[in-house]
Amino acid sequence: MTLARTPSQTVGPYYAIGLTRAPRAPQNELADRSDPASLQLIGQLLDGQGAPVGDGMIEIWDGVGKRWGRSGTDSEGRFSFVVTKPEPRPGEAPRFDVLVFARGMLKHELTRVYFPDEEGANAADPVWSGLDEAARSTLVAEAEDGALRFDIRMQGDGRSIFFEH
Amino acid sequence: MAQLETESPIVLPDDPNGGPEVQLDYPGYRSTRWRVAQRPLVTLPEEFHRMDGPVFGQDAIGEFDNDLTRQHSGEPIGERIIVTGRVLDDDGKPIPNTLVEIWQANAGGRYRHEVDQHPAPLDPNFSGAGRCLTDDEGNYRFVTIKPGSYPWGNHENAWRPNHIHFSVFGREFTRRLVTQMYFPGDPLFEFDPIFHSVRNPKARELLIAKFDLGITQPEWALGYCWDIVLGRGGARTTPLET
Numbered sequence: 001m002t003l004a005r006t007p008s009q010t011v012g013p014y015y016a017i018g019l020t021r022a023p024r025a026p027q028n029e030l031a032d033r034s035d036p037a038s039l040q041l042i043g044q045l046l047d048g049q050g051a052p053v054g055d056g057m058i059e060i061w062d063g064v065g066k067r068w069g070r071s072g073t074d075s076e077g078r079f080s081f082v083v084t085k086p087e088p089r090p091g092e093a094p095r096f097d098v099l100v101f102a103r104g105m106l107k108h109e110l111t112r113v114y115f116p117d118e119e120g121a122n123a124a125d126p127v128w129s130g131l132d133e134a135a136r137s138t139l140v141a142e143a144e145d146g147a148l149r150f151d152i153r154m155q156g157d158g159r160s161i162f163f164e165h
Numbered sequence: 166m167a168q169l170e171t172e173s174p175i176v177l178p179d180d181p182n183g184g185p186e187v188q189l190d191y192p193g194y195r196s197t198r199w200r201v202a203q204r205p206l207v208t209l210p211e212e213f214h215r216m217d218g219p220v221f222g223q224d225a226i227g228e229f230d231n232d233l234t235r236q237h238s239g240e241p242i243g244e245r246i247i248v249t250g251r252v253l254d255d256d257g258k259p260i261p262n263t264l265v266e267i268w269q270a271n272a273g274g275r276y277r278h279e280v281d282q283h284p285a286p287l288d289p290n291f292s293g294a295g296r297c298l299t300d301d302e303g304n305y306r307f308v309t310i311k312p313g314s315y316p317w318g319n320h321e322n323a324w325r326p327n328h329i330h331f332s333v334f335g336r337e338f339t340r341r342l343v344t345q346m347y348f349p350g351d352p353l354f355e356f357d358p359i360f361h362s363v364r365n366p367k368a369r370e371l372l373i374a375k376f377d378l379g380i381t382q383p384e385w386a387l388g389y390c391w392d393i394v395l396g397r398g399g400a401r402t403t404p405l406e407t
Contacts, residue, residue: 001395002255002256003253003255003256003257003394004185004255004367004368004371004394004396005185005255005342005394005395005397006185006342006344006371006372006393006394006395007185007187007188007344007363007368007371007372008187008342008343008344008368009187009330009343009344009345009359009360009362009363009372010194010332010343010345010350010359011330011332011343012345013278013280013281014268014270014276014278014280014281014330015268015330015332015343016278017268017276017277017278017292017293017294018266018267018268018269018293018294018295018296018332019266019268019332020331021294022377024225024227027258028369037293047199047200048198048199048200049199051199053200055280059341061218061219061338063216063217063338064176066217066219066220068218072254083369089349090229097216099338099341101343102200103196103200104194104197104198104199104200104201105189105200105202106188106189106191106194106195106197106201106359106362107187107189108341108343109202109206110339126210127209127210127213130349131207135207154199154200154201154202155199155201155203159202159203160202161207162202162206162207163205163206163207163208163213163380164205164206164207164208164209164211165214165339165397
């Protein structure tokens with residue numbers, strides 16, 4: 001038996017009511033801030049005109065460590081997480097899977113964050129290595145003042161790569 | 166009034182062959198213009214579509230999180246309703262212990278959110294947020310009040326049909342779903358570009374709850390049933406039976 005799946009609809013501008021305000025514990029801390037290996041993963045969600053998306057939401061998922069996190073974006077389109085680098089699966093590079101939601105997006109998109117200090121592992125990663133240079137560069141976070149910066153561009157120059165899901 | 170030729174219509178004609186996918190660049194929903202991601206997407210190897218997603222425990226759920234009428238000292242104004250159904254994989258198997266989160270406007274069509282400036286009253290007894298885990302048979306259940314319609318500025322005299330926002334995880338991160346549940350017989354359906362961004366009319370029906378007298382509690386609350394089916398998108402999309 002195969003059932004028709006329920007279609008997606010946009011998260012809309014008021015998702016914070018149900019998704020980022022209601023939960024009792026902070027959702028954007030995947031690691032303990034006191035852990036010396038912890039660092040901030042920050043970034044900006046930008047639209048096709050380069051304008052910040054102030055009503056977006058980012059979810060990240062470490063499928064090896066089973067760690068999940070969620071951050072809304074602020075008026076500058078900024079999101080932030082506290083993370084430690086995930087363990088890699090055998091033969092793959094360390095990464096987070098990333099979902100992007102926003103008003104104006106009728107369905108969320110799937111992308112990935114790879115790490116800038118993992119050049120060897122990234123080159124051997126079966127997904128990363130199959131992409132062209134421009135695509136790869138959109139998937140690797142940049143080290144910035146002790147944090148990792150990962151901007152997400154929905155359209156235009158330097159647009160992020162998104163995966164079928 | 167004649168539609169300007171340079172502007173696309175708010176609602177496009179139905180596409181019965183369109184499958185269950187939403188049309189991501191649906192032009193009638195103006196905000197898609199600068200936010201939709203360009204197609205085609207990069208295809209992932211099959212094994213990445215079978216990865217477990219996050220699992221949430223009962224500790225994520227508060228006592229009144231599934232009853233939006235009991236989260237304050239008094240009762241919210243509005244038509245009390247029960248919304249229940251099952252979360253299923255597209256093979257028909259129920260998905261137990263998965264997180265379902267909802268949010269909605271109050272009975273007057275106002276969200277408790279600073280961006281919402283619709284001049285309808287806030288209800289001091291209504292936050293509009295709920296969450297629960299599905300039970301062993303994949304059932305979720307919320308008690309709430311029926312949300313009102315509200316204007317949203319997408320086009321002249323634009324009003325959203327009554328709806329409740331749903332976020333569902335399921336087993337696999339790649340089957341994550343955020344969507345909206347609508348109510349049967351809403352006169353605003355035919356004018357709403359978000360609802361019509363699903364261009365197959367049979368697929369749109371999957372977004373509409375069914376009124377159910379069996380769920381309705383006498384002298385208390387109307388009952389609605391709405392099942393949620395999680396499946397693979399993209400090339401592997403299952404065609405709708407017509």
